[in-house]
Amino acid sequence: MKYLKKNSALFLVLITLLGCKSNKTVDQVSTKPNIVFIVVDDLGYSDIGYMQHKPEIQTPNIDKLAKTGMIFTDAYAASPVCSPTRASLVTGKSPAALKLTCHIPGMGMEKYLKKLSKGKKLKEAHFLNHLPEDELTIAEVLKTQGYSTGYIGKWHLGGDGSIYTEDGIVDEKFNPNHFGFDVNIGGCAYGQPASYFSPYKNGTMTDGPKGEYLTDRLGDEAVRFIENNKEKPFFLNLATYTVHTPLGAPAENIKKYEGNKYFAMIEKLDENVGKVMATLESLNLLENTIVMFYSDNGGLWGNAPLKGIKGTLNEGGIRVPLIVNWANKVPAGSTCNKPVTSVDFFPTMLELAKLSPENYKGLEGMSFLPLALGKTEVADRPLYWHFPHHRKEGLSMGAAIRYGKWKYIVEFESEKEFLYNLENDLGEETNLMQRFPEKGLELSQKLKQWQSDVSAEMPELNL
Structure with missing residues (x-):
C-alpha cells in the first residue's frame, strides 16, 4: 500500500500479502459468533496511529486491533455525512433508496433547507428526517436468531430539531429500541451530544457523576452489555459520539496534546476500544467474537493522502477506516x-448468522466475510453515492461512482464532471475526463441507471 509509510513495520507486513489471504473458509466460522460493531463519528481516514500520517496521534489499542486483524484500505461510507451512512448500515440499503440522503438537521428541517438553498441555482433535494418504521434492520433479523442486541451511543435517525429539545428525543418511536435493539443507551435524535460531560441532557441514558466523560461512559456501558450477555450470542453496536464537534476531552488529555482537543478525543476513543477488547479477552470470548471498527464518514481535520473532508464526494469525505478482527479466523496483520461500503455490513452479518441475503428484499451490498477470511475471487463491482445537498466543505451537491480503479463524479450545481484513476492518483489531482471521455460516459450512464433503479430524489431549480 503505497500510501502507508514504507518505514512502518505494518507496511512490511502488508506488502507480503496478496489480496486477502487466509487458510480459513466461510464454513469454518462459528455457528453464532458474537458481533461487536464499533462505529466512530467523523474519524478521518488517516486519524489512527498505524496510518502514520499524524505522528502525534496515539492509538495503541486500535493499532493492536489492526495488527491482529485485517485492514480494509478501500472501505467507504455510503455518504459523506452521518445520518445516511447510519441508516444504510442498519438496513443494507443505500441512502438514495431510503430517501435519507443528508444528515438530519438539529436546527429543524425547514430552517435547514432554506439556509442551505439560499443563493444556489439548485435547491436541496427532498430527504426524510427519520428512519422509516417499516424498514427491517439487522438488529431485528439477528434477534430472530437468538441474539441479544444492544445499541450504545449516537443514533441520529430520530427526527429533526433536536437542539430545541431538553433531552434529544424528538419522537421516541424512532429510537433504536423500536428497531430491534433490546438495549438503547444514548441513541436518540442528537447528531452531536449536548455535552461531552455529565449531565448529558440525553433522555435515553441516566446522568453519571458530574464531570463524567461521555466516551468513557459509553465504553463502560459496552463492557456491561458484554458481561450481561456473555452466555448467549450478542450483537453490540457501539456508536461513539466521539470525535464529532463540539470538541471536548478531559483536561489531562488535552494537556498531554498541548491543547489539541481532537487528538485528546482520539486517545479517549482508543482507551475505550481497549476496554472492550480487554473485556472480551477476560471472558474468553475473542475466538467467538468478530469485531469491526469503522467510521461513518470522512474526518473534518484533513485526511492525508486523500483530497477533501467530511461533506465532500472526494475520497477524503467518503473513504474511511475499517478493521475486521476475529481471533484465529481473520489472519493477523x-x-x-x-x-467495500456501508450497504455491505447487513449481508456480512447475515452470513455470520448463517442466513441467506436472498430472503431479504432491497439489499444492495455483498458480504465481505469471504474477503475477511481470505478469499480473493471477488470481481469488481460499482459503488455509488448520491448526495444532492450543498455543503461548504467542498465538492458536494452531486453523485459519484467507483468501479475498479476508476471514479467518476458529477457536480449537479455546476454540471462539472470529474474522472480519476485512483490506482495512480489517490489524491484526485488530475481530472481525466477530456483524456478518457468514453470511460467517463460509461460510468455516467451506470450512475444514471442506478439512480433510476433506486428512484433517487433529484434537486430542483431554486426558483
Missing part, C-alpha cells in the same frame, strides 16, 4: 484492498 493482513490487508485487503477490495472496495
Whole structure:
C-alpha cells in the first residue's frame, strides 16, 4: 500500500500479502459468533496511529486491533455525512433508496433547507428526517436468531430539531429500541451530544457523576452489555459520539496534546476500544467474537493522502477506516484492498448468522466475510453515492461512482464532471475526463441507471 509509510513495520507486513489471504473458509466460522460493531463519528481516514500520517496521534489499542486483524484500505461510507451512512448500515440499503440522503438537521428541517438553498441555482433535494418504521434492520433479523442486541451511543435517525429539545428525543418511536435493539443507551435524535460531560441532557441514558466523560461512559456501558450477555450470542453496536464537534476531552488529555482537543478525543476513543477488547479477552470470548471498527464518514481535520473532508464526494469525505478482527479466523496483520461500503455490513452479518441475503428484499451490498477470511475471487463491482445537498466543505451537491480503479463524479450545481484513476492518483489531482471521455460516459450512464433503479430524489431549480 503505497500510501502507508514504507518505514512502518505494518507496511512490511502488508506488502507480503496478496489480496486477502487466509487458510480459513466461510464454513469454518462459528455457528453464532458474537458481533461487536464499533462505529466512530467523523474519524478521518488517516486519524489512527498505524496510518502514520499524524505522528502525534496515539492509538495503541486500535493499532493492536489492526495488527491482529485485517485492514480494509478501500472501505467507504455510503455518504459523506452521518445520518445516511447510519441508516444504510442498519438496513443494507443505500441512502438514495431510503430517501435519507443528508444528515438530519438539529436546527429543524425547514430552517435547514432554506439556509442551505439560499443563493444556489439548485435547491436541496427532498430527504426524510427519520428512519422509516417499516424498514427491517439487522438488529431485528439477528434477534430472530437468538441474539441479544444492544445499541450504545449516537443514533441520529430520530427526527429533526433536536437542539430545541431538553433531552434529544424528538419522537421516541424512532429510537433504536423500536428497531430491534433490546438495549438503547444514548441513541436518540442528537447528531452531536449536548455535552461531552455529565449531565448529558440525553433522555435515553441516566446522568453519571458530574464531570463524567461521555466516551468513557459509553465504553463502560459496552463492557456491561458484554458481561450481561456473555452466555448467549450478542450483537453490540457501539456508536461513539466521539470525535464529532463540539470538541471536548478531559483536561489531562488535552494537556498531554498541548491543547489539541481532537487528538485528546482520539486517545479517549482508543482507551475505550481497549476496554472492550480487554473485556472480551477476560471472558474468553475473542475466538467467538468478530469485531469491526469503522467510521461513518470522512474526518473534518484533513485526511492525508486523500483530497477533501467530511461533506465532500472526494475520497477524503467518503473513504474511511475499517478493521475486521476475529481471533484465529481473520489472519493477523493482513490487508485487503477490495472496495467495500456501508450497504455491505447487513449481508456480512447475515452470513455470520448463517442466513441467506436472498430472503431479504432491497439489499444492495455483498458480504465481505469471504474477503475477511481470505478469499480473493471477488470481481469488481460499482459503488455509488448520491448526495444532492450543498455543503461548504467542498465538492458536494452531486453523485459519484467507483468501479475498479476508476471514479467518476458529477457536480449537479455546476454540471462539472470529474474522472480519476485512483490506482495512480489517490489524491484526485488530475481530472481525466477530456483524456478518457468514453470511460467517463460509461460510468455516467451506470450512475444514471442506478439512480433510476433506486428512484433517487433529484434537486430542483431554486426558483
